[in-house]
Each structure stands twice: as C-alpha cells, then as structure tokens.
Amino acid sequence: MPRSLAFALALAASSTASPARFADTVSEFRADERSVSDSFDLPWSDASFARRATLVATWEKRLAETPWDPLSQEERIDWLLLGNYLKGETADLDLARKRLAEMAQLLPFHESIQQLTGARLSRTGSDPATSAANLAAIPAPLRSWKEQTEARRKEAAASKAPPPINPSTALRAAAATDAIRQSLEAWFRFHDGYQPDFSWWTRQPYAKAHEALEQHARYLREELAAQKGQPDDPLVGDPIGPDALATGIARELIPYSASELIAIAEREFAWCEEQLRHAAEAMRCTTRDALETVKRAHVPPGGQADLAAAEAARAIAFLRKHDLVTIPPLCEEIWRLEMIPPDAQKTLPYAVYGQPAMRVAYPTDAMAHEDKLAAMRGNNRHFLRIVTPHELIPGHHLQRFAADRSRTWRSLFSTPFFVEGWALHWEMLFWDLDYADSPEDKVGMLFWRMHRCARIIVSLRFHLGSMSPAEMIDFLVQRVGHETAGATSEVRRYIGGAYGPLYQAAYMLGGLQLRALHRELTAGGRMSQRAFHDAVLAENAIPIALVRASLTSEPLTRTWQPSWKFAE
Numbered sequence: 001m002p003r004s005l006a007f008a009l010a011l012a013a014s015s016t017a018s019p020a021r022f023a024d025t026v027s028e029f030r031a032d033e034r035s036v037s038d039s040f041d042l043p044w045s046d047a048s049f050a051r052r053a054t055l056v057a058t059w060e061k062r063l064a065e066t067p068w069d070p071l072s073q074e075e076r077i078d079w080l081l082l083g084n085y086l087k088g089e090t091a092d093l094d095l096a097r098k099r100l101a102e103m104a105q106l107l108p109f110h111e112s113i114q115q116l117t118g119a120r121l122s123r124t125g126s127d128p129a130t131s132a133a134n135l136a137a138i139p140a141p142l143r144s145w146k147e148q149t150e151a152r153r154k155e156a157a158a159s160k161a162p163p164p165i166n167p168s169t170a171l172r173a174a175a176a177t178d179a180i181r182q183s184l185e186a187w188f189r190f191h192d193g194y195q196p197d198f199s200w201w202t203r204q205p206y207a208k209a210h211e212a213l214e215q216h217a218r219y220l221r222e223e224l225a226a227q228k229g230q231p232d233d234p235l236v237g238d239p240i241g242p243d244a245l246a247t248g249i250a251r252e253l254i255p256y257s258a259s260e261l262i263a264i265a266e267r268e269f270a271w272c273e274e275q276l277r278h279a280a281e282a283m284r285c286t287t288r289d290a291l292e293t294v295k296r297a298h299v300p301p302g303g304q305a306d307l308a309a310a311e312a313a314r315a316i317a318f319l320r321k322h323d324l325v326t327i328p329p330l331c332e333e334i335w336r337l338e339m340i341p342p343d344a345q346k347t348l349p350y351a352v353y354g355q356p357a358m359r360v361a362y363p364t365d366a367m368a369h370e371d372k373l374a375a376m377r378g379n380n381r382h383f384l385r386i387v388t389p390h391e392l393i394p395g396h397h398l399q400r401f402a403a404d405r406s407r408t409w410r411s412l413f414s415t416p417f418f419v420e421g422w423a424l425h426w427e428m429l430f431w432d433l434d435y436a437d438s439p440e441d442k443v444g445m446l447f448w449r450m451h452r453c454a455r456i457i458v459s460l461r462f463h464l465g466s467m468s469p470a471e472m473i474d475f476l477v478q479r480v481g482h483e484t485a486g487a488t489s490e491v492r493r494y495i496g497g498a499y500g501p502l503y504q505a506a507y508m509l510g511g512l513q514l515r516a517l518h519r520e521l522t523a524g525g526r527m528s529q530r531a532f533h534d535a536v537l538a539e540n541a542i543p544i545a546l547v548r549a550s551l552t553s554e555p556l557t558r559t560w561q562p563s564w565k566f567a568e
Contacts, residue, residue, distance in 0.1 A: 044176050049093055060086050084413075103169060107173060112137065113134075113183070116187055168238040245464060262461065276450070279439040290443050297382055308384060324529045338357040345367075358391040385444055386435070416506035456504070517544065
C-alpha cells in the first residue's frame with residue numbers, strides 16, 4: 001500500500017490483510033518467551049537465568065538459519081528487531097547475574113530457598129523432613145548477619161567512613177528478598193494441606209523463616225537504605241555504570257556515546273535558554289520573573305479538568321487546520337480525564353497518560369498548604385497548553401491507538417525513544433507552527449523543552465556516576481525552574497527503578513530523531529505532513545533508526561548497524 005494513503009486506510013488494510021510471514025515467527029517467539037517466563041517464575045534463580053539464556057541461544061540459531069534473500073523489506077526489519085531484542089536479553093541477563101553477585105552477602109538464604117522452590121520445575125516431590133531442616137536453618141544466619149552488620153555500621157559511623165553496605169544495594173536486596181519470599185509462599189501453598197506429613201514437618205519452621213525474611217527485608221529497606229515510606233526519605237538510586245549504559249544506548253540503535261548525548265542535550269538547552277530570553281523580553285521582564293508570572297497563571301480549585309478538556313479540543317482543531325495527521329473518529333471519542341491522587345503526586349507531580357485517560361495533577365483539600373501551592377504552580381495553564389497534546393492527541397493517546405491496530409506483533413520491540421519521542425516531536429513541531437498565542441505560552445512550552453534536555457543530562461550523569469540525586473534536584477530547580485517539591489518527585493521517579501535507565505533521555509533524543517526524519521522526508525514535498533505522520537505511526541513503536549529504514553527503503557543486510565547521525 002503506498003505510504004501516501006491516509007493512516008485510516010492503512011489501519012483498515014492492516015487489520016484485514018494476512019500478516020507477513022516473519023510476523024508469525026515474531027509471534028511464536030513471544031509465545032515461547034511467555035511460556036518460559038511463566039514456567040520459570042523463580043526470582044533471582046540460577047535455573048531461571050539458565051533457561052532464559054537457552055531460549056535466547058535457541059532463537060539466535062533460528063534467526064541465523066533463516067534465509068535472508070526471500071525476506072521482504074518489512075520482514076528484514078522484523079528480523080533485525082528480533083535479533084536486537086535477543087542481544088538485549090543477553091545484556092539483561094549479564095546485568096542480573098552481576099547484581100545477584102553484588103547482593104550475595106545480603107541474601108544468605110538464596111541457595112537453600114532456590115533448592116526448595118526449584119524442585120517444582122522438575123516436578124519432583126519435596127522430602128518433608130529435609131524441607132523442614134532447610135527452613136529451620138534460615139533465621140539464625142540472618143540474625144548473625146544483622147549483628148555483624150550493625151557492628152560494622154557503628155565502626156564506620158565512629159570513623160566517619162562510608163557505610164559498609166551501599167544503600168542502593170541494600171534497597172535492591174530488600175526487593176529481591178521480598179520476591180524470593182513470595183516464591184517460597186507459593187511453594188508452601190502448593191504442598192500445605194495436600195501432603196499431611198509435609199504440613200506436620202514444615203508448618204512451624206516455615207512460619208519462622210517467613211517472619212525472618214520479612215524482618216530482613218524491612219531491615220535492609222528501612223535501616224540500611226533509610227526508606228521508611230515518608231515524604232522526606234533520602235533519594236536512593238541504583239546507577240548501572242558506563243558499560244551497561246553504553247550497551248543500552250547501542251540496544252536503541254543510536255550511534256552516539258553517553259557523553260555525546262549529553263553534549264547534544266546541552267546544545268539544545270542553550271537554544272531553549274536563548275528563546276526564553278526572547279520571550280521574557282516580550283513580557284518586559286527577566287527570565288526568572290517571566291517563569292514566575294507563568295506559574296501564577298493557574299486556574300482556581302476545581303477548574304483543572306475543564307482546562308485540560310479545552311486544551312485537548314484546541315490541539316485537535318490545530319491539527320485539522322494544518323492537516324498534520326489522521327485522527328480516527330473512535331480515537332477522538334474515547335479519551336478520558338482522571339485526577340491523580342495526592343499520594344501518587346509524590347512521584348507524578350504533572351499530567352501523565354494511562355490508556356485511555358490523561359491523568360491530571362492538581363491539589364486536593366487533603367494536601368498540605370505548601371503542597372497545594374506547588375501543585376497549582378507546577379500545573380498552570382501555560383504549562384498545560386503543550387502538556388495536553390503531548391499526552392492525548394497527537395501524542396500518546398493517538399500513538400497508543402495506532403500501535404494497537406497496526407503491525408501489532410511489533411509491540412514486543414516497543415521503545416520509549418519512539419513512544420516519548422513521538423510526543424516530543426509534536427511539541428517541537430507545534431513550536432515551529434506558532435502554536436503559542438502569547439509570550440507566556442512560549443515560556444510554558446520552553447519550560448518543558450528545557451525539562452526534556454535536563455532529563456538527558458541528569459539521568460545519564462547519574463548512571464555514569466558523576467551526579468548525585470541532590471545535584472539532580474538542584475539542576476532541575478536552578479537551571480529549569482522547577483518547584484523544589486516537583487523536582488524532588490521527578491528525581492525520585494528517575495532513579496527509583498520503575499523506569500529503565502535510558503527512559504528519561506528518550507524523550508528529547510527520540511524527538512530529535514523524529515524531527516530529523518521529518519525534515520528529511522517532508523523537505524521538497526517528498527511526503528506531506530499528514531502522510532509522514534501516518535506512515536510513522538503505522539510502523540508501531542520500534543527504534544526510530546528502523547522506522548527510517550522502512551520509510552526510505554534503506555538497503556538492509558544481516559549485519560546492518562545503525563549509522564544515522566540524526567543530531568548533526
């Protein structure tokens with residue numbers, strides 16, 4: 001089907017045509033991967049690691065044996081995507097094994113519990129007396145380890161030396177302890193009551209072992225990592241280091257080093273600062289005063305949802321006026337709004353997307369006064385003007401709608417460099433097309449653009465080990481203009497482990513990739529704006545270097561490597 005056809009027609013065709021042959025191969029791999037994951041659901045288990053490695057090796061061999069010449073361009077892209085995914089799985093396994101080794105002294109029960117729970121993998125029974133002995137042996141070493149650790153902590157404190165156990169390692173070990181304890185619970189439920197002698201032998205030692213594991217995780221989390229569930233808990237993250245960071249960047253098919261990506265972000269940041277000065281001059285004030293003026297322009301309590309709805313309608317009208325992208329009627333009909341609860345705003349201080357709703361941050365009557373003010377200032381009307389199209393249409397809502405309907409087998413390869421980059425591309429394109437109605441709107445748009453640049457700088461430097469969480473907060477407050485509460489929430493989310501180490505960098509970098517591709521393909525009328533955006537969406541959320549390969553019909557080989565310098 002020609003790429004110039006409207007996206008709606010492309011979606012209709014993709015839903016009725018038979019999938020490409022290699023798409024079935026991708027779906028088969030996904031089924032195999034899911035089967036192995038479900039059947040070897042043993043956290044931090046050597047057996048689980050080994051089975052995953054075998055799966056990867058099996059599929060790498062199958063890829064190598066797949067004839068290349070008969071493959072179409074689309075199938076070759078899928079072949080490269082699957083090969084890249086398998087390389088990433090190997091890297092993930094290597095990192096997991098490394099981290100397990102780092103936690104070994106904090107998990108003295110690991111081997112004995114894995115022997116118990118792993119018996120189910122081979123469908124062999126458990127000897128009740130032996131199981132009871134293994135369970136009974138868990139609490140004492142944990143008590144001894146805690147006593148020794150406390151003594152070492154006191155010695156370190158007295159000599160003002162670093163703590164004997166890194167808080168990030170302790171926090172990771174706490175999560176591992178909880179996961180291993182849950183696998184032990186499943187093992188016990190499987191036997192308890194169904195095998196009378198098992199219950200007779202193991203019920204009491206199991207209860208004591210279970211309690212000891214709970215206490216151990218609590219000690220690791222609350223004492224060694226100082227994470228007690230309070231708003232003022234210290235920020236603890238887990239940097240992956242330069243080597244793993246380089247591996248992650250290569251996995252995204254980006255031919256730049258971490259330091260080069262930081263330099264790109266700093267260049268973009270400087271552009272934003274220059275534009276901010278121009279906007280402040282138009283407002284006849286300093287950049288600091290301009291940002292303060294914008295932050296005070298918030299709606300009164302109860303008005304944020306109405307404002308978001310109005311901004312969504314405004315963005316859709318703008319897209320139609322400029323004929324920028326196809327908006328399927330159902331996509332426009334089904335989006336919704338939700339409010340973010342006060343507790344969740346500790347890590348989600350701004351609007352986010354959760355299919356099919358844009359979740360809006362704004363204060364409630366239960367929040368402390370200073371938190372109310374910070375939430376109102378951080379979600380003012382000029383900030384929300386560009387946040388709304390980022391989250392809804394043409395941003396995440398449209399992107400997700402398309403991904404669920406076009407080349408769906410590629411969801412396995414979804415990357416934030418496409419997902420977040422797509423939304424950032426629109427922020428930049430809206431700027432180019434004069435979406436801002438006033439200097440205040442420009443300040444709001446520039447705030448978020450600087451924020452995306454800052455995310456690259458602070459997150460990559462954190463994982464390189466050259467920036468602390470406190471320095472990250474200072475950067476967001478001093479250089480971008482965040483409220484301290486908002487900056488703290490942002491950093492807590494960046495380093496908390498819920499997102500991959502490159503996720504924060506993906507926004508602006510993915511946006512720059514799509515921006516470069518947009519210029520390449522729409523210059524001189526090669527593609528219309530609408531045809532370009534429809535074609536990009538139809539590829540699904542894959543690494544953008546391969547989106548480019550598809551749209552430009554780039555020659556592909558088995559040994560293809562990315563060389564596209566999108567930021568030059």
